[in-house]
Amino acid sequence: MRDVSVIGVGMSKFGKLEGKGIREIGEEACWNAIKDAGIGLRDVQAAYCGSALTGLASGQDCINGQIVLRQVGITGIPVTNVGNICASSSCAFREAWMAVALGLYDTAIALGVEKQTAIPTLKLLERYMAAMDRELEGNLGLSMPAWFAMIANRHMQKFGTTSEQLAKVSVKNHKNGTKNPYAHFQKEITVDDVLNSRMVAYPLRLFDCCPISDGAAAAILTTKESARKLTDTPIHVVASSQTSGSYAEDSDITTCDLDVRASRRAYKMAGVKPKDLDFAEVHDCFTIAEILHYEDLGFCQKGEGGKLIDEGQTEIGGNIPINPSGGLISRGHPNSATGIAQICEIVWQLRGEAGKRQIDNAETALTHTVGGFMHADMCSSAIHIFRK
Amino acid sequence: MRDVSVIGVGMSKFGKLEGKGIREIGEEACWNAIKDAGIGLRDVQAAYCGSALTGLASGQDCINGQIVLRQVGITGIPVTNVGNICASSSCAFREAWMAVALGLYDTAIALGVEKQTAIPTLKLLERYMAAMDRELEGNLGLSMPAWFAMIANRHMQKFGTTSEQLAKVSVKNHKNGTKNPYAHFQKEITVDDVLNSRMVAYPLRLFDCCPISDGAAAAILTTKESARKLTDTPIHVVASSQTSGSYAEDSDITTCDLDVRASRRAYKMAGVKPKDLDFAEVHDCFTIAEILHYEDLGFCQKGEGGKLIDEGQTEIGGNIPINPSGGLISRGHPNSATGIAQICEIVWQLRGEAGKRQIDNAETALTHTVGGFMHADMCSSAIHIFRK
Numbered sequence: 001m002r003d004v005s006v007i008g009v010g011m012s013k014f015g016k017l018e019g020k021g022i023r024e025i026g027e028e029a030c031w032n033a034i035k036d037a038g039i040g041l042r043d044v045q046a047a048y049c050g051s052a053l054t055g056l057a058s059g060q061d062c063i064n065g066q067i068v069l070r071q072v073g074i075t076g077i078p079v080t081n082v083g084n085i086c087a088s089s090s091c092a093f094r095e096a097w098m099a100v101a102l103g104l105y106d107t108a109i110a111l112g113v114e115k116q117t118a119i120p121t122l123k124l125l126e127r128y129m130a131a132m133d134r135e136l137e138g139n140l141g142l143s144m145p146a147w148f149a150m151i152a153n154r155h156m157q158k159f160g161t162t163s164e165q166l167a168k169v170s171v172k173n174h175k176n177g178t179k180n181p182y183a184h185f186q187k188e189i190t191v192d193d194v195l196n197s198r199m200v201a202y203p204l205r206l207f208d209c210c211p212i213s214d215g216a217a218a219a220i221l222t223t224k225e226s227a228r229k230l231t232d233t234p235i236h237v238v239a240s241s242q243t244s245g246s247y248a249e250d251s252d253i254t255t256c257d258l259d260v261r262a263s264r265r266a267y268k269m270a271g272v273k274p275k276d277l278d279f280a281e282v283h284d285c286f287t288i289a290e291i292l293h294y295e296d297l298g299f300c301q302k303g304e305g306g307k308l309i310d311e312g313q314t315e316i317g318g319n320i321p322i323n324p325s326g327g328l329i330s331r332g333h334p335n336s337a338t339g340i341a342q343i344c345e346i347v348w349q350l351r352g353e354a355g356k357r358q359i360d361n362a363e364t365a366l367t368h369t370v371g372g373f374m375h376a377d378m379c380s381s382a383i384h385i386f387r388k
Numbered sequence: 389m390r391d392v393s394v395i396g397v398g399m400s401k402f403g404k405l406e407g408k409g410i411r412e413i414g415e416e417a418c419w420n421a422i423k424d425a426g427i428g429l430r431d432v433q434a435a436y437c438g439s440a441l442t443g444l445a446s447g448q449d450c451i452n453g454q455i456v457l458r459q460v461g462i463t464g465i466p467v468t469n470v471g472n473i474c475a476s477s478s479c480a481f482r483e484a485w486m487a488v489a490l491g492l493y494d495t496a497i498a499l500g501v502e503k504q505t506a507i508p509t510l511k512l513l514e515r516y517m518a519a520m521d522r523e524l525e526g527n528l529g530l531s532m533p534a535w536f537a538m539i540a541n542r543h544m545q546k547f548g549t550t551s552e553q554l555a556k557v558s559v560k561n562h563k564n565g566t567k568n569p570y571a572h573f574q575k576e577i578t579v580d581d582v583l584n585s586r587m588v589a590y591p592l593r594l595f596d597c598c599p600i601s602d603g604a605a606a607a608i609l610t611t612k613e614s615a616r617k618l619t620d621t622p623i624h625v626v627a628s629s630q631t632s633g634s635y636a637e638d639s640d641i642t643t644c645d646l647d648v649r650a651s652r653r654a655y656k657m658a659g660v661k662p663k664d665l666d667f668a669e670v671h672d673c674f675t676i677a678e679i680l681h682y683e684d685l686g687f688c689q690k691g692e693g694g695k696l697i698d699e700g701q702t703e704i705g706g707n708i709p710i711n712p713s714g715g716l717i718s719r720g721h722p723n724s725a726t727g728i729a730q731i732c733e734i735v736w737q738l739r740g741e742a743g744k745r746q747i748d749n750a751e752t753a754l755t756h757t758v759g760g761f762m763h764a765d766m767c768s769s770a771i772h773i774f775r776k
Contacts, residue, residue, distance in 0.1 A: 001490060023523065052450045052469075055443055055518055062440045062473045062519040062759075066632060066766050070521070075765035076634030076646070080479050083469040085450045091468050095483055102389060102490045130443060131450040133458070135411065244454060246464030258464070371450075377463035378454050 004100045005227035005234040006386070007220050008037025009344040014215035014332035015184040016117045022054055022216070026068030026113035029216035029337075033109065034072070037220040038230065041072065044220070045105040047079045048096045050088025050112040050336035052371075056127040057116045068113055068216070083336075085131050085371030086283065087242075088112060090339030090382035093219060094240045097384075100221050107226070112337035113216035121212060133378050144285070145209060147373060149201035152288035155254045156203065159303035161291060163203050167194035168309045169287040170207045173323050176316060177330025179357035182341075184213045184332025208287040213332030217340035219347070233351045238364075239270035239385035245377050254303075259296040259370065262381040266366070267298075270385040274298035277385075278362035279321040279349065281342035283370045284328050290314075293368060294322065316357055324349060324357045339382065342367040350388040363388055392488045393615035393622040394774070395608050396425025397732040402603035402720035403572040404505045410442055410604070414456030414501035417604035417725075421497065422460070425608040426618065429460065432608070433493035435467045436484045438476030438500040438724035440759075444515040445504045456501055456604070471724075473519050473759030474671065475630075476500060478727030478770035481607060482628050485772075488609050495614070500725035501604035509600060521766050532673065533597060535761060537589035540676035543642045544591065547691035549679060551591050555582035556697045557675040558595045561711050564704060565718025567745035570729075572601045572720025596675040601720030605728035607735070621739045626752075627658035627773035633765050642691075647684040647758065650769040654754070655686075658773040662686035665773075666750035667709040667737065669730035671758045672716050678702075681756060682710065704745055712737065712745045727770065730755040738776040751776055 010032025012025045034041065049065025060067070065079040082092040089112025096110040116124060129138045155161045171191055177183035189207060197206040227234035243265075245258040267273060274297060282297065284290035291305035299320050300308045308314055314322040325331045325345035328338060346365045348354045364387045372379030398420020400413045422429065437453025448455070453467045470480040477500025484498040504512060517526045543549045559579055565571035577595060585594040615622035631653070633646040655661060662685060670685065672678035679693035687708050688696045696702055702710040713719045713733035716726060734753045736742045752775045760767030 021523070056449060059515075059518045060522050061444060062471050063521065063766050066760070066768075067521050070765045075632060076649070077632060078630040079472075079632050079768065080483070080630070081471040083450050083471055084467075095468070095486075098483075098486050098490055098492065102486055104486065127447075130447045133451065133455050134448050135409070242466040242468070244463060244465060244467050261464070372454070377458045378451050380454075380467065 001101045002103060003224035003236065004097050004221050005224045005236045006343065006347055007222055007227050007231050007234055008033045009219045009347045010036055011182045011217045011341055011344050012215050013182055014213045014334055017214040022051065022060060022064055022113045022115045023067055023071045025115060025214055026111060026216045027071040029218040030068060030072045030109065030111060033218035033220050039107065039220065041074050043107050044074055044077065044109050046077055046099055046108040048082055048092035048110045049079065050082050050092040050339065051114060052083040052085050052088040053128065053131065053335045054115050056130055057124055058118050064113060068111065084380040086335055087339060087369040087371035087380040087382045088336035090369040091242060091380060093340055093343060094242055094382060096221050097237055097240050100223060107220065107222040109218055109220055110340060111216060111218040112340045114334035114336045115214050116212050116334060117214050124212065132373060137373060145201040145204055148286040148288055149204045151253050152203050155288060155291065158254055161306040163195060164191055165306035165309050166208055166287040167191040169284065169290045170194050170329055172315055173284060173327040173329040176324050176357055177326025179355065180326050180331060183326040183330050184211055185330045204286055210285050210328035210333040213334040215332060215334030215337045217337045217344050219340050219343050235347045235350050236387050237384060238387045239266040241266035241269065242380060242382045245379045247377060256292055256296045258379065258381040259293060262383045263297045266383040266385050272364060272385065277320065277364055277366050279324060279359050280366040280368065281323055281325060281345050282368045284323055285333065290322065297368060316359055321359050324359055339369040342369065346386045350386060389489045390491055391612035391624065392485050392609055393612045393624045394731065394735055395610055395615050395619050395622055396421045397607045397735045398424055399570045399605045399729055399732050400603050401570055402601045402722055405602040410439065410448060410452055410501045410503050411455055411459045413503060413602055414499060414604045415459040417606040418456060418460045418497065418499060421606035421608050427495065427608065429462050431495050432462055432465065432497050434465055434487055434496040436480035436498045437467065437469050438480040438727065439469060439502060440471040440473050440476040441516065441519065441723045442503050444518055445512055446506050452501060456499065472768040474723055475727060475757040475759035475768040475770045476724035477605065478757040479630060479768060481728055481731060482630055482770060484609050485625055485628050488611060495608065495610040497606055497608055498728060499604060499606040500728045502722035502724050503602050504600050504722060505602050512600065520761060525761055533589040533592055536674040536676055537592045539641050540591050543676060543679065546642055549694040551583060552579055553694035553697050554596055554675040555579040557672065557678045558582045558717055560703055561672060561715040561717040564712050564745055565714025567743065568714050568719060571714040571718050572599055573718045592674055598673050598716035598721040601722040603720060603722035603725045605725045605732050607728050607731050623735045623738050624775050625772060626775045627654040629654035629657065630768060630770045633767045635765060644680055644684045646767065646769040647681060650771045651685045654771040654773050660752060660773065665708065665752055665754050667712060667747050668754040668756065669711055669713060669733050670756045672711055673721065678710065685756060704747055709747050712747055727757040734774045738774060
């Protein structure tokens with residue numbers, strides 16, 4: 001297995017990008033990544049693209065990677081579209097990593113692109129029921145906010161987690177987002193703002209939820225050997241891990257077993273422990289999700305996620321900063337683009353290019369996305385660990 | 389790179405499978421493959437699933453592999469959904485091959501599943517415009533039959549190919565299909581039947597076109613080393629090649645440049661020439677497509693595809709039998725399931741288990757699928773070569 005490194009990353013602005021389709025949004029991210037890598041279009045030998053929900057939202061499906069790359073000017077290479085809902089581009093990145101590690105290609109691009117805001121939100125959410133098992137969860141009407149609300153209620157009842165602690169996750173991520181020019185939201189909020197925002201599904205309020213965004217992100221991967229020739233700041237992929245959930249009779253909705261399994265495998269592969277990480281980008285689709293991930297990824301004991309945010313340990317400057325980019329809650333969540341947007345943040349931070357949100361002396365970091373119902377087998381967790 | 393072999397394959401019946409969704413159709417194919425491999429459910433360590441068009445046809449999307457595997461009883465493993473239109477499950481197979489070759493997993497399942505007939509055909513075809521670039525080809529109204537009709541007209545004008553020669557492809561494939569219990573159509577037809585069938589897009593008539601089918605197919609891959617322990621009849625993957633099309637100023641619609649490029653790479657990887665193949669399964673979505681593939685895959689010179697079918701060389705018993713399974717035209721075309729259905733046929737033939745359609749002494753064979761507009765960059769060609 002060859003060692004693989006990231007030599008270039010790029011994003012589009014995340015947000016409601018009116019008048020732009022996947023062609024324009026994706027092109028911007030790809031060009032930014034290619035320019036960042038300092039390579040030519042002909043150096044890109046293969047592509048993997050996540051774009052799971054654009055088909056449901058806009059009716060453009062199946063060949064979204066090809067459409068974006070045609071616009072960039074890259075043709076005649078293998079392009080594979082990968083769909084695992086919110087984990088789509090993390091999984092696309094993993095396939096690109098595999099292909100380079102195996103020696104099929106020396107240089108590949110992984111991208112995620114999503115155009116979701118072209119149709120009204122309620123219509124969009126109805127269509128998104130396609131992304132869960134319609135005959136089971138779908139027919140129960142179990143939407144994502146409803147499911148995470150149930151998790152939050154149980155976490156509060158079992159561990160004493162409070163609405164204020166949830167709110168602090170949103171406040172932290174909004175604050176980080178103001179320092180990220182690509183973020184959907186660029187405004188600081190207070191705990192009171194969160195607690196007074198509209199109720200979505202008790203106890204989750206509007207500011208406990210990530211937005212629906214448009215956006216794209218891309219990364220260029222090559223061998224560690226080539227990377228050292230091409231750049232002074234290669235970022236090495238030291239672990240890639242993916243799994244799906246499973247049912248267990250004694251399962252507990254306050255634990256994501258697939259995150260536990262996927263992260264332990266990643267730590268083993270990288271030869272690190274959670275305490276060795278300098279920061280992480282995790283899948284904060286709802287504030288309670290970030291609390292759960294603190295625990296399941298091993299940054300604190302189970303039930304102590306609320307305490308971790310209370311102590312400020314996950315702030316930039318804290319012991320284990322989480323989502324310095326602003327995360328899904330503030331950077332925004334153009335579904336399939338999120339996984340590689342996390343990787344962009346890791347690369348910028350490890351290179352020391354993260355501007356006002358820079359974490360000092362960061363050397364090792366983790367990305368984590370999860371797509372689908374976290375507690376059923378209908379989901380995927382994809383975790384990568386990077387080192388400079 | 390570890391050598392990889394196929395140790396089990398399975399299909400569902402192809403056709404209009406009323407009352408069955410991807411859950412039931414996919415389960416049948418997966419169980420058939422698992423039983424054929426003689427392994428347990430817990431031996432399957434990863435899954436790749438092609439199911440590109442079911443989302444558009446039935447509203448179930450993004451997690452179709454997970455849904456099928458939940459039904460089979462496989463949970464808690466990485467499941468990745470791959471979408472490249474008609475080449476989706478060939479590309480899923482390729483990713484599974486990569487993962488086993490790299491050493492990430494010892495045993496993986498690749499599957500393709502599609503439920504297309506739940507909605508009326510015209511509604512379906514309208515939705516399928518999503519699978520082409522809507523802003524370019526889509527807005528031109530350039531549907532697949534129209535495009536292949538243009539190719540056929542040009543091939544006739546340039547090389548003297550006749551409607552009778554096209555018809556003979558359909559006659560051959562229908563004849564082969566009568567010997568395949570999984571085939572959508574089980575009835576022999578004559579050249580006159582084809583020439584008198586309803587016109588779809590001149591010169592292509594109804595029997596020049598493959599049907600829209602439901603169906604699923606699955607394959608179990610493992611290392612060559614393990615395969616030798618598990619079965620007396622392992623079928624080895626000796627080449628895997630994928631590419632997309634490209635534009636060229638001098639491009640000629642009677643040649644598929646991506647098939648030429650992908651097949652030459654596959655031949656080089658396998659160390660064989662076209663004449664070394666004992667038979668092939670190729671993407672006969674329309675009769676003219678099979679003629680083109682004869683030429684572009686190197687089974688005859690450019691322009692001589694009509695002569696090849698006239699001489700009976702592509703019949704079972706001929707020099708290079710093509711589509712002994714019945715191909716897309718007679719076995720049917722449940723889109724994403726087609727690529728692995730081809731692999732099922734290869735495995736059965738190379739093992740000597742193909743019953744009435746058995747090709748004598750077959751040792752080396754090729755599968756070829758192409759998804760999207762063959763002459764633009766909006767398509768993928770995936771080719772595999774197998775040896776017993």
